[in-house]
Each structure stands twice: as structure tokens, then as C-alpha cells.
Amino acid sequence: MGQIKVLIIDDDEAVRDSFRAHFEDSGYKAISASDGASGIKLFSLEKPDAVLLDLRMPEVNGFDVLAYIGRVSSDVPVVVVSGTGQIKDVVEALRIGAWDYILKPVEDLSMLIYRVEKSLEKVALIRENREYQKGLEEEVARRTYELNETNANLAETNEKLRQSEAKYRILFERTNNAVFLVNSSDGRILQCNESAQTISGFSEREIKEMRIEKLIKFYGEEKNFLNLNSAQTVNFGEIELMNPSGDIRKAVLTIIPYTADKYYFIAEDITEIKKVESELINAKETAEKANQIKTQFLANMSHEIRTPMNGILGFTSLLEDSKLDNRQNEWVRIIKSSCEKLLNIINDILDVSKIENNEISLSSELFNLREIIKESSTMFLKEIEDKRLDFKIDIEENIPQSLAGDSVRVRQIIRNLISNSVKFTEKGYIILKASLLKTDEGCLRIAISVEDSGVGIEKTQISDIFKAFTQLDMTLSKKYQGAGLGLSIVKKLVELMGGKIEVISEVNVGSKFSIEIPFKNAIVPKKFTEYNFLCSGACTASGKKYNILVVEDDTIGTFLLANLFCSGCYKLDFVSNGKKALAKVEKNYYDIIIMDIQLPDMDGTEVTKRIRAMERKISKVPIIAVTAYAMSDDEQNFIDAGMDEYIAKPIKVPKLLEAIKKCIGKLKDNLDG
Numbered sequence: 001m002g003q004i005k006v007l008i009i010d011d012d013e014a015v016r017d018s019f020r021a022h023f024e025d026s027g028y029k030a031i032s033a034s035d036g037a038s039g040i041k042l043f044s045l046e047k048p049d050a051v052l053l054d055l056r057m058p059e060v061n062g063f064d065v066l067a068y069i070g071r072v073s074s075d076v077p078v079v080v081v082s083g084t085g086q087i088k089d090v091v092e093a094l095r096i097g098a099w100d101y102i103l104k105p106v107e108d109l110s111m112l113i114y115r116v117e118k119s120l121e122k123v124a125l126i127r128e129n130r131e132y133q134k135g136l137e138e139e140v141a142r143r144t145y146e147l148n149e150t151n152a153n154l155a156e157t158n159e160k161l162r163q164s165e166a167k168y169r170i171l172f173e174r175t176n177n178a179v180f181l182v183n184s185s186d187g188r189i190l191q192c193n194e195s196a197q198t199i200s201g202f203s204e205r206e207i208k209e210m211r212i213e214k215l216i217k218f219y220g221e222e223k224n225f226l227n228l229n230s231a232q233t234v235n236f237g238e239i240e241l242m243n244p245s246g247d248i249r250k251a252v253l254t255i256i257p258y259t260a261d262k263y264y265f266i267a268e269d270i271t272e273i274k275k276v277e278s279e280l281i282n283a284k285e286t287a288e289k290a291n292q293i294k295t296q297f298l299a300n301m302s303h304e305i306r307t308p309m310n311g312i313l314g315f316t317s318l319l320e321d322s323k324l325d326n327r328q329n330e331w332v333r334i335i336k337s338s339c340e341k342l343l344n345i346i347n348d349i350l351d352v353s354k355i356e357n358n359e360i361s362l363s364s365e366l367f368n369l370r371e372i373i374k375e376s377s378t379m380f381l382k383e384i385e386d387k388r389l390d391f392k393i394d395i396e397e398n399i400p401q402s403l404a405g406d407s408v409r410v411r412q413i414i415r416n417l418i419s420n421s422v423k424f425t426e427k428g429y430i431i432l433k434a435s436l437l438k439t440d441e442g443c444l445r446i447a448i449s450v451e452d453s454g455v456g457i458e459k460t461q462i463s464d465i466f467k468a469f470t471q472l473d474m475t476l477s478k479k480y481q482g483a484g485l486g487l488s489i490v491k492k493l494v495e496l497m498g499g500k501i502e503v504i505s506e507v508n509v510g511s512k513f514s515i516e517i518p519f520k521n522a523i524v525p526k527k528f529t530e531y532n533f534l535c536s537g538a539c540t541a542s543g544k545k546y547n548i549l550v551v552e553d554d555t556i557g558t559f560l561l562a563n564l565f566c567s568g569c570y571k572l573d574f575v576s577n578g579k580k581a582l583a584k585v586e587k588n589y590y591d592i593i594i595m596d597i598q599l600p601d602m603d604g605t606e607v608t609k610r611i612r613a614m615e616r617k618i619s620k621v622p623i624i625a626v627t628a629y630a631m632s633d634d635e636q637n638f639i640d641a642g643m644d645e646y647i648a649k650p651i652k653v654p655k656l657l658e659a660i661k662k663c664i665g666k667l668k669d670n671l672d673g
Contacts, residue, residue, distance in 0.1 A: 036060025428453025
């Protein structure tokens with residue numbers, strides 16, 4: 001073999017120069033390329049013997065180059081030299097066809113020479129083994145055919161056989177695979193090569209004293225080697241080779257017929273491959289465990305943040321209804337707005353976790369798209385007014401009043417799109433449009449767009465805006481604040497609903513985000529009268545006063561609920577732990593129980609189970625879970641424990657009102673029954 005040619009593909013000029021100089025000093029011919037595209041071109045023109053490849057490069061990255069080389073010349077070894085140490089990148093590179101993987105920075109450049117030489121040695125061995133396998137099959141088939149067809153040319157055939165055996169002997173000795181020549185009548189090992197001795201750990205004399213079934217162990221059922229009558233190559237799959245030291249080598253076994261009563265047993269050692277597979281499995285399990293820890297951390301943090309937020313938002317709502325001057329009203333508005341923004345960030349973080357774990361499920365209820373757009377827009381009107389932006393809403397008349405879908409997620413999508421436009425638009429306009437694209441049988445397709453005259457986005461950065469925790473400006477001095485979650489969640493939710501999202505943007509001109517979402521045709525129910533059960537009048541008109549037990553250990557939460565319910569409609573008892581709650585239920589009748597989950601002595605689910613166990617003595621009382629636990633499966637866990645309704649903190653009066661309505665409805669149904 002002449003001078004070995006090595007192609008170096010790396011977008012770092014200093015790295016390329018140092019690698020090239022080292023290889024040239026070591027007697028190699030080194031050529032280099034600064035990017036993936038030119039690297040592919042050089043590979044096609046120069047036909048190198050080996051390639052050193054970086055992964056992270058602009059436009060055509062290392063994975064693309066690796067895939068191309070694998071398609072056109074899989075025998076050229078590619079050694080990945082990259083600064084990314086992520087296990088997913090290592091796995092992906094090896095899966096595509098990398099022969100080896102070295103992490104930057106490379107402190108000892110001689111390691112590059114060593115890895116390349118080892119890869120080239122492996123190439124040579126693979127080619128030899130391939131030729132050996134191919135030649136072995138072809139020659140055995142040819143020889144069998146000639147023996148059956150030409151008895152008259154026995155002398156010539158014997159000469160060819162002698163030559164063939166000489167050729168096999170060379171391959172037999174040089175291959176890295178363990179090769180055993182076995183007598184099929186009794187399983188005795190007649191010959192073995194040097195690799196067989198190295199891999200098994202037995203000497204040639206020891207091996208020749210063995211029967212093949214004593215040396216090879218199969219997974220599962222035993223194979224009977226003495227009944228091999230096939231003239232074809234047989235792939236037996238994975239086996240274990242016994243070792244005198246107690247070590248077990250894993251291998252893949254192929255059996256090739258040699259003569260009528262002799263077979264070649266060829267075992268390819270895959271022990272190291274299996275070790276790598278095991279390490280990858282362990283890495284995957286570690287990553288999954290870390291993800292579980294992250295999910296639990298988010299759940300705990302959500303609970304700890306939502307509990308004080310419940311008090312802040314609740315009492316802010318009470319302050320709004322009190323007598324305040326204009327200046328104080330503005331302060332209250334700022335507090336409430338800031339709290340709601342913080343709550344939205346918390347919800348976004350939880351949603352990202354749910355999306356990553358495929359835990360988001362969609363509900364279906366009737367909603368009015370016009371009302372959702374109006375409500376979503378209202379929370380941004382003050383900021384729009386402060387920036388003096390021209391804000392327009394254009395909703396086509398042919399959109400039905402009622403649609404069927406997940407109204408909470410639709411509101412979240414629209415809110416995030418408006419928030420994004422308001423954030424990045426300092427002057428000019430924001431236009432929100434909604435239109436009916438088409439109507440299929442039982443399905444409506446609605447288009448919603450938000451267009452602005454904001455800062456715009458570079459075309460090369462558009463794909464990045466939908467990545468979680470990613471912002472186009474990540475510097476400490478960045479002008480626009482945010483967690484970089486809104487658009488990522490929008491894209492995931494739209495796709496989860498079976499829709500799509502598109503972006504058209506130009507720097508310093510503006511952006512337009514367009515979504516299409518399918519909704520079901522809605523059957524509008526008869527309108528019912530709404531009663532505000534938290535206020536006096538509606539319930540007192542019927543003469544009924546409801547007894548409610550509140551189980552809550554947070555004093556602020558207790559004080560908030562005491563102020564939300566009026567004494568004319570409700571009589572409230574408060575307890576701070578589970579034992580006191582059970583004692584109250586045993587002695588008193590309650591129409592509704594409001595149950596916190598995290599209590600000092602026993603959690604709310606355990607208290608609920610004990611109350612349900614007491615129902616043979618008392619009638620079933622509706623229980624509402626009011627808690628800061630808000631992960632994806634929390635609600636179902638509380639319902640399974642025996643609770644009737646679920647409200648996540650911070651408490652929103654409409655949500656509490658809806659839960660109270662349902663519970664009172666159940667009381668009436670029980671009385672009617």
C-alpha cells in the first residue's frame with residue numbers, strides 16, 4: 001500500500017492545520033476541508049483512505065457527511081473528532097457509520113494516528129474476512145458441483161482442491177474470527193486457527209480434544225450440531241464461547257459446509273460491542289431517571305410557588321373590589337398583572353415537562369372563539385396602549401358562535417401569540433385575524449393569524465424560535481425578557497390538535513404567525529341560568545344555607561376562602577389537619593368539603609379515603625381538591641382517591657364557582673333520588 005491519504009473535515013482552521021501538520025510529519029498525505037459540502041467534494045475527487053470528521057459545522061454538518069460516506073464507500077473508516085460530548089450525538093454518529101469517536105480538545109495528537117491506524121487495520125481485516133467468507137462459499141459450492149458432474153476429470157479436480165485448500169489455509173490463519181473445522185459425525189474439532197485460541201483462551205491441543213458443543217453455549221434451547229445435513233450456510237445467531245478462566249466471550253456463529261462430513265464453525269467476537277450496548281442502555285436508564293427527578297422537582301416547585309401565589313392573587317382580587325383611589329387601583333393592577341405573568345411562566349414550564357413526557361391530553365368542550373380572543377387580548381391592552389400600538393381584531397362572521405375543542409389550550413395558544421407580538425413590537429400595529437377555511441363533514445378548519453410590525457426574524461433563525469428555552473438574544477444585556485417557552489408550547493399544542501403553524505418574517509419589517517386548527521361542529525345546549533353561589537342572594541332566595549368544611553393548613557389560604565364565601569349563603573368550619581377533619585365529619589353534617597392535599601399529619605388523599613370509608617354511617621359528601629399540585633396526572637390521582645372536583649392553586653373564582661355548582665348539583669340529585 002502506498003502513502004496513506006487522510007481527509008480532515010473541520011470548520012476550525014487551527015484544528016485543521018494542527019491535524020494536517022501532525023499527519024504529514026508522520027508520513028501521511030493529509031488534505032483538508034473547512035465545511036461539510038467541500039469535504040464531500042474532496043472525498044469524491046481524492047478517494048482518501050481515512051477521514052477525520054467534526055460534527056458541528058454550518059449548513060452541511062458532520063452527520064450528513066457521515067451518511068454520504070456510508071452510502072458511497074462504507075469501507076473508508078471515519079473517525080469523528082468533535083467537541084460535543086452528548087451521548088445522543090455519540091450514539092447517532094456510531095449508528096450512522098462512524099468507526100471511532102474522539103472528544104475535543106485532543107491533547108495528544110498521536111492518538112489521532114493511533115485511531116486511524118487501528119481503523120485501517122480493521123478495514124483490512126474486514127476485507128480479508130469478507131473475501132474469505134465469499135471465497136469459502138463460492139469454492140465449496142463450485143467444488144461440490146464439479147465432483148458430482150465430472151468424475152472423468154478427477155485428477156484435475158483434486159489439483160484444484162489442493163489449490164483451494166492452500167488458499168483457504170491462508171484465509172483460515174489470517175482472519176480475526178475464531179474458525180473451527182468440525183467433524184459432523186461426532187462433533188470433534190479437527191482444526192482451529194490462532195484467533196480461535198486467542199478468543200476462547202484454550203490452546204490448540206486443548207481445543208482438538210473437545211467436542212464443539214462443549215466449547216459453545218447457546219442462549220435458550222441447545223442446538224444439535226450432529227444433525228447438520230444442509231449444504232447451505234447456516235447463521236445460528238448469538239452464542240457464548242467457554243473460557244478456562246471463567247470469562248465468557250460473546251460471539252455470532254456462522255456454520256459453512258466444507259465437505260460432506262465436515263463444517264467450518266466461524267465465530268465473530270462481539271464481546272466489546274455488547275459492552276457498548278450495555279453502556280448505552282445504562283446511559284438511557286440514567287437519562288430516564290434524571291428526567292423523572294426533573295419532573296418531581298417541577299411538581300414540588302409548582303406546589304411551593306402556587307401556595308403563596310394563591311394568597312397574593314386572591315387578596316389582590318379582594319382589594320380590587322374594595323374602595324381604592326386611582327393610584328392604589330393602578331398598584332393593585334400591577335400586582336395582579338405581575339402575578340398572572342409569573343403564573344403563566346410556571347404553567348409554561350409545567351407544560352414543557354408534560355410535552356416532553358407525552359403527558360398532555362386534550363379535552364373537548366363548547367366554547368366561543370370570539371370571547372376567547374377578546375379575553376386573551378384584554379390582558380395586553382394596557383401594554384399596547386402604553387406603546388401606542390394600533391391593535392385590530394378581524395373575526396369573520398361565518399365562524400360559528402360555538403366550537404367544540406380544548407378551550408384552555410386554544411386560549412393559551414392565542415395568548416402566547418399576542419404576547420410575542422406585543423413584546424417585539426415597539427411601534428406600528430398588531431393585527432389578529434380569524435377565518436373559516438373550510439367545512440368538512442363534522443369538522444371545521446379555523447385559521448388564526450397574528451401579524452405585527454415588530455423587529456422581525458432572520459430567516460436562518462426561524463427554526464430556532466420553536467425550541468424550548470431558546471431566545472434569539474441570549475446575552476445578559478438582552479432587550480427582550482422571557483423564558484423562551486411560549487412559541488415552543490404553541491407549536492407543540494397546535495400539532496397535538498392536528499393543526500399546523502407557519503411563520504413569515506422580515507427583519508425590521510415584521511412577522512406573521514399563522515395557525516390552522518381543526519374543530520368539531522358544536523351542538524349548542526339550551527342556555528341555563530347562572531347563579532353566583534359565592535354571593536348572597538342566589539342561595540338565600542331558596543332559603544338554603546350550605547355547610548362547608550375547609551381543610552387547609554395555610555393561614556393565608558384559609559383567610560382567603562373565609563373572605564370569598566359570604567355568611568348569608570354558607571356556614572364555614574375550618575380545620576388545619578386531617579385528624580381534626582375526620583373528627584368534624586364524624587360529628588357534623590357537611591354539604592361540601594374543600595380539601596387541601598399537603599397537610600401536616602396525613603395528606604388529603606388519605607383523609608378522603610377515610611371519609612369515604614365512613615360513608616356507611618353518613619351520606620356521601622362532595623369533596624373538592626384545592627391544591628398547588630398541578631402536574632399532568634395529579635387531577636386523575638385525586639379523583640381516583642374519591643374526590644369529586646379538582647382546582648389548582650392559585651384559586652380563580654370562576655373555577656371555584658364552577659366546582660361549587662357541580663357539587664350542589666350532586667346534592668340535589670341525591671335528594672331527588
